[in-house]
Amino acid sequence: MNLKMNGRDPSGILNKTRELPDQLLKGWSIGKAMNPDIDIETYRQIVFCGMGGSAIIGDLARLILSDLSLPFLVNRGYDLPSFAGPETLIVASSYSGNTEETLSCFEQAVQKKCAVICITSGGTLQKRAAELDYPVFQLPAGYPPRTASGFGLGVLLSIFESQGSETVNEVSLNESVRFLKGLDSVWSNPENPECLPYQIASKVQGRIPLIYATEDKCQAVGYRWKTQLNENSKSQAFYVSFPEMNHNEIVGWMRHEGIESYYCQLLMIILKLPDDHFRNQMRMDLTQKLVKADGGLVIELKAEGATFLARLLYLLFLGDLMSVYLSYMYKVDPADIQHIDNLKAGLAAVK
Amino acid sequence: MNLKMNGRDPSGILNKTRELPDQLLKGWSIGKAMNPDIDIETYRQIVFCGMGGSAIIGDLARLILSDLSLPFLVNRGYDLPSFAGPETLIVASSYSGNTEETLSCFEQAVQKKCAVICITSGGTLQKRAAELDYPVFQLPAGYPPRTASGFGLGVLLSIFESQGSETVNEVSLNESVRFLKGLDSVWSNPENPECLPYQIASKVQGRIPLIYATEDKCQAVGYRWKTQLNENSKSQAFYVSFPEMNHNEIVGWMRHEGIESYYCQLLMIILKLPDDHFRNQMRMDLTQKLVKADGGLVIELKAEGATFLARLLYLLFLGDLMSVYLSYMYKVDPADIQHIDNLKAGLAAVK
Numbered sequence: 116m117n118l119k120m121n122g123r124d125p126s127g128i129l130n131k132t133r134e135l136p137d138q139l140l141k142g143w144s145i146g147k148a149m150n151p152d153i154d155i156e157t158y159r160q161i162v163f164c165g166m167g168g169s170a171i172i173g174d175l176a177r178l179i180l181s182d183l184s185l186p187f188l189v190n191r192g193y194d195l196p197s198f199a200g201p202e203t204l205i206v207a208s209s210y211s212g213n214t215e216e217t218l219s220c221f222e223q224a225v226q227k228k229c230a231v232i233c234i235t236s237g238g239t240l241q242k243r244a245a246e247l248d249y250p251v252f253q254l255p256a257g258y259p260p261r262t263a264s265g266f267g268l269g270v271l272l273s274i275f276e277s278q279g280s281e282t283v284n285e286v287s288l289n290e291s292v293r294f295l296k297g298l299d300s301v302w303s304n305p306e307n308p309e310c311l312p313y314q315i316a317s318k319v320q321g322r323i324p325l326i327y328a329t330e331d332k333c334q335a336v337g338y339r340w341k342t343q344l345n346e347n348s349k350s351q352a353f354y355v356s357f358p359e360m361n362h363n364e365i366v367g368w369m370r371h372e373g374i375e376s377y378y379c380q381l382l383m384i385i386l387k388l389p390d391d392h393f394r395n396q397m398r399m400d401l402t403q404k405l406v407k408a409d410g411g412l413v414i415e416l417k418a419e420g421a422t423f424l425a426r427l428l429y430l431l432f433l434g435d436l437m438s439v440y441l442s443y444m445y446k447v448d449p450a451d452i453q454h455i456d457n458l459k460a461g462l463a464a465v466k
Numbered sequence: 467m468n469l470k471m472n473g474r475d476p477s478g479i480l481n482k483t484r485e486l487p488d489q490l491l492k493g494w495s496i497g498k499a500m501n502p503d504i505d506i507e508t509y510r511q512i513v514f515c516g517m518g519g520s521a522i523i524g525d526l527a528r529l530i531l532s533d534l535s536l537p538f539l540v541n542r543g544y545d546l547p548s549f550a551g552p553e554t555l556i557v558a559s560s561y562s563g564n565t566e567e568t569l570s571c572f573e574q575a576v577q578k579k580c581a582v583i584c585i586t587s588g589g590t591l592q593k594r595a596a597e598l599d600y601p602v603f604q605l606p607a608g609y610p611p612r613t614a615s616g617f618g619l620g621v622l623l624s625i626f627e628s629q630g631s632e633t634v635n636e637v638s639l640n641e642s643v644r645f646l647k648g649l650d651s652v653w654s655n656p657e658n659p660e661c662l663p664y665q666i667a668s669k670v671q672g673r674i675p676l677i678y679a680t681e682d683k684c685q686a687v688g689y690r691w692k693t694q695l696n697e698n699s700k701s702q703a704f705y706v707s708f709p710e711m712n713h714n715e716i717v718g719w720m721r722h723e724g725i726e727s728y729y730c731q732l733l734m735i736i737l738k739l740p741d742d743h744f745r746n747q748m749r750m751d752l753t754q755k756l757v758k759a760d761g762g763l764v765i766e767l768k769a770e771g772a773t774f775l776a777r778l779l780y781l782l783f784l785g786d787l788m789s790v791y792l793s794y795m796y797k798v799d800p801a802d803i804q805h806i807d808n809l810k811a812g813l814a815a816v817k
Contacts, residue, residue, distance in 0.1 A: 159510055160537055167713030182548050186511055186537050191710045192682045193743045197533050215745065216709055321727055323674075325702075331543045342714035350725055351676075351718040351732065353704040358567055359542045362518030363693035365805045367702040373796030374701055376672055377731050381702065392544045394566065394813065401812040405805050445724030454716045454756050461752040462745065 126450035128347060129439045131262035133303050135432055136295040141255070142269020143288060147277075151232060151250040155278045158204040158230065160186040162195065164220040165208035167342065168260035169234075172267040173208060174335035175431075179272065179424055180280045181331075193219040195227065205229045208267060210260040212238020215462070232274075234267050259450060261346055283424060291425040295432055302436050305443075312436035318414060319344070319382060319437070320444050323351050327402075328386040328430075329395050330356035332423075336430045337386055343438035347449040350441060357395050357402075365402060370409040383413040386430050390423050477801035479698060480790045482613035484654055486783055487646040492606070493620020494639060498628075502583060502601040506629045509555040509581065511537040513546065515571040516559035519611035520585075522693065523618040524559060525686035526782075530623065530775055531631045532682075544570040546578065556580045559618060561611040563589020566813070583625075585618050610801060612697055634775060642776040646783055653787050656794075663787035669765060670695070670733060670788070671795050674702050678753075679737040679781075680746050681707035683774075687781045688737055694789035698800040701792060708746050708753075716753060721760040734764040737781050741774050 155161065161183075163173035173189040180187070190196065193216050199205070205224040209217040212235040221240060224231050225247065233244045236256040244251045252274075254266040272283045305313035324344060328337035337354045344352035355364050370378055383406055385399050403413050416433065418426035442449035506512065512534075514524035524540040531538070541547065544567050550556070556575040560568040563586040572591060575582050576598065584595045587607040595602045603625075605617040623634045656664035675695060679688035688705045695703035706715050721729055734757055736750050754764050767784065769777035793800035 166710060170710070170713075185549050186539065186547065188537065188539075191707065192680070193709070193745060194682060196537065198536050321724065323728055329543070331545060345714040345716075345718040349717055349720045349722055351728070353706075355704075356542065358544070359517060359521070361806065361809050362521075363696040365696075365809065366700055366803050367696040369700045369798075369802075369805050371700055371796060371798055373672065373798065377674055377702070377728065380728050380731075394544060397813060397816060398809065401809050404812075405808055445722060447720075447722055447724065451720075452717050454720050455712065457756055458712050458716065458749065458752050461755075462748060465748060 123443050123446060124439070124449055126259070126448070128259070128262060128449040129303070129436070131258055132435045132439055133299055134262070135265045135428070135435065136292040136299070138263065138265025139269040139288065139292055142266040143273045143285070145252055145254070145266070146270040146273025149250060149252055153204070153232065153274065153278070155183070155185065155204065158185060159202040160188060160198070161204045161206065162199055163187065163189045163206045163208060164195070164217050165189070166191055166214050166216050168264055169208040169210045169214065169217070169267065171335060171339050171342065172264050172271055173206065174338065175268055175427070176271040176275065178332065178335050179283055179427065180275045182281055183275065190220065192216055195220050195223045199224065199227050199229055201228045201230075203229045205231045206234065207231060207240060208234040209238065209240050210236055210254065210258070210263055210267070212236060212240035234270055261343065287422050287424050290421065291428050294420055294425050295428055298429065298432060302432070305440055312433050313440045315414065315433070315437045316440035316444060319350070319441055322380050322382040322412070324382045324384050326352065326354045326384050326386065327357055327360060327399070328354075329388070329391045330359060332388050332390050333386055333427065333430065336427055336434065339431055340384070340386070340434035340438070343435055344441065346452055347438035348441040348445060349447045349451070350445070358398050361398050361402065365405065368406050368409065368411055370411070378411070381411065383411060385413065385415045386418070387415060388418045388426055390426065474794050474797060475790070475800055477610070477799070479610070479613060479800040480654070480787075482609055483786045483790055484650055485613070486616045486779070486786065487643040487650070489614065489616025490620040490639065490643055493617040494624045494636070496603055496605070496617070497621040497624025500601060500603055504555070504583065504625065504629070506534070506536065506555065509536060510553040511539060511549070512555045512557065513550055514538065514540045514557045514559060515546070515568050516540070517542055517565050517567050518693065519615055520559040520561045520565065520568070520618065522686060522690050523615055523622055524557065525689065526619055526778070527622040527626065529683060529686050530634055530778065531626045533632055534626065541571065543567055546571050546574045550575065550578050550580055552579045552581075554580045556582045557585065558582060558591060559585040560589065560591050561587055561605065561609070561614055561618070563587060563591035585621055612694065638773050638775050641772065642779050645771055645776050646779055649780065649783060653783070656791055663784050664791045666765065666767075666784070666788045667791035667795060670701070670792055673731050673733040673763070675733045675735050677703065677705045677735050677737065678708055678711060678750070679705075680739070680742045681710065683739050683741050684737055684778065684781070687778055687785065690782055691735070691737070691785035691789070694786055695792065697803055698789040699792040699796060700798045700802070701796070709749050712749050712753065716756065719757050719760065719762055721762070729762070732762065734762060736764065736766045737769070738766060739769045739777055741777065
């Protein structure tokens with residue numbers, strides 16, 4: 116079975132995805148070695164600029180470092196918010212260094228005299244940052260961005276740990292990495308009957324997965340599941356937050372004749388943390404009951420791990436591997452992102 | 467045809483939805499009459515707390531008032547962010563005044579000595595605010611929250627207009643209201659061949675609509691389409707942003723055998739503004755081409771109107787009315803939100 120699978124993954128996306136724990140350590144050491152002169156207390160807000168796989172590490176850091184004393188905003192687009200100025204710390208994150216939205220924000224940050232740090236493996240972003248003598252956290256090159264997220268996340272955690280965040284330190288990171296490696300020994304073999312990501316992929320196959328998690332504790336992981344299902348599996352998938360979904364989305368699960376044609380193709384996947392507000396945990400339980408009573412399909416996944424960081428990484432790693440296994444089931448190449456490449460070519464034709 | 471439709475809308479959701487222009491004026495006058503002592507320059511950030519129909523007005527205001535000199539964050543959940551303190555202005559928005567997430571944030575704001583203003587029609591929020599002598603912008607009672615958004619939006623625009631925002635003033639609001647009333651004269655009659663919301667509902671019927679709009683200019687309207695489709699139409703629907711969708715979601719539109727079972731039930735709806743960044747407009751055009759080339763279904767809707775405010779309201783009103791017409795086609799009561807009522811009952815049973 117493994118050999119056949121390898122034939123469907125010529126770029127080795129599975130093995131790159133399995134690097135997550137090692138990438139976290141590498142990113143952490145890159146961050147510590149840089150030791151740049153940043154004192155976040157002197158800023159009014161942090162604006163993290165990036166897209167896709169280079170943005171999600173900002174979302175993850177924002178969840179993990181939720182005790183920061185200033186707003187940490189993730190900005191996905193061409194323009195900085197109007198309030199950005201000398202008291203704003205901009206983090207420009209582009210794995211390739213050539214993401215046009217992030218480069219646009221970078222140049223606006225220069226104009227507005229913001230403080231700027233960069234996270235990249237090269238490209239124009241690295242070049243411009245060198246010209247202007249801005250700190251660059253240099254990531255190893257040669258990965259599809261979505262398989263390099265561990266590097267950037269490790270860098271971010273190391274930067275903000277040194278700024279006094281209490282939720283992450285080297286001990287908790289090392290523990291989480293060991294935990295992930297233990298999971299990898301089971302999860303990287305789909306023939307292992309304990310291989311949870313493979314089991315989930317089997318249930319997702321042929322369906323539209325709707326991922327639900329809490330906005331304040333798990334949003335980045337839920338959204339990562341969605342985007343990995345998109346990019347790796349070539350599947351539609353959506354992410355919606357608790358408790359907000361209880362105020363609207365849940366009504367979309369009320370079964371009636373008009374939506375019967377697609378109702379049974381939807382799959383509710385709930386990502387649950389013991390860290391979630393107890394009322395949100397109740398909401399998740401009640402929501403499942405309602406959907407199941409209407410004959411809807413539901414999977415609930417409870418995070419394991421000794422710390423909040425470990426639990427988030429458990430769910431992240433689970434989704435990453437699941438999306439690769441689903442690509443095998445769909446007989447598509449997980450590395451293939453032809454639509455994105457076509458878009459870039461179309462955009463490049465008109466500058 | 468109209469008579470039959472009225473039979474399917476015993477609570478008059480269509481007519482309440484049609485009140486949008488008048489509600490905006492009423493909300494504006496409520497805001498101006500209050501004239502509370504707020505100087506936003508003295509704060510470091512605004513955190514808008516609400517859920518569902520009471521949160522979307524915060525998202526809309528954030529787009530419209532994009533020239534504010536400080537971050538305006540919309541917080542959907544039980545807890546305030548860690549940075550909230552005396553230099554934070556909290557807007558607690560709950561139409562009913564009894565939304566438990568918003569009440570939780572309100573009490574935290576009191577504890578953290580934040581500045582607080584409230585937008586509500588009554589309930590516990592009004593009672594607590596009166597006890598503590600906080601300003602309350604009192605909305606007319608008796609509406610399902612999603613049909614009362616005009617009141618709250620009018621209030622917000624009036625508050626921040628007096629704080630020096632240049633994008634909204636009484637003249638531009640009045641022009642937008644006149645424009646909406648002109649649209650209403652055509653759009654409120656589904657037998658009128660020019661009734662665009664009815665035409666769109668016909669295309670959405672039996673499909674899963676995926677709404678796309680730009681994050682920085684139109685996010686709140688795209689998300690409103692999603693939630694109105696959920697609540698009014700009892701339909702699944704999802705909102706995803708440009709340009710982010712070009713970095714992942716677009717791959718979910720790559721057609722292959724594994725997703726063939728649902729591919730033709732998806733409907734791409736793109737909401738486009740002349741205010742969108744020109745590269746995002748290009749992205750929207752290229753994205754459509756790719757999806758159409760794979761046989762995917764696409765509708766593009768271009769906003770009309772003389773100002774950014776008018777254009778946003780055009781698309782908002784279009785989506786609101788469309789979702790009501792779709793409920794008629796589905797033969798469901800647009801007022802019915804049984805799943806939400808069941809959830810609230812379940813939550814109330816365990817306090």
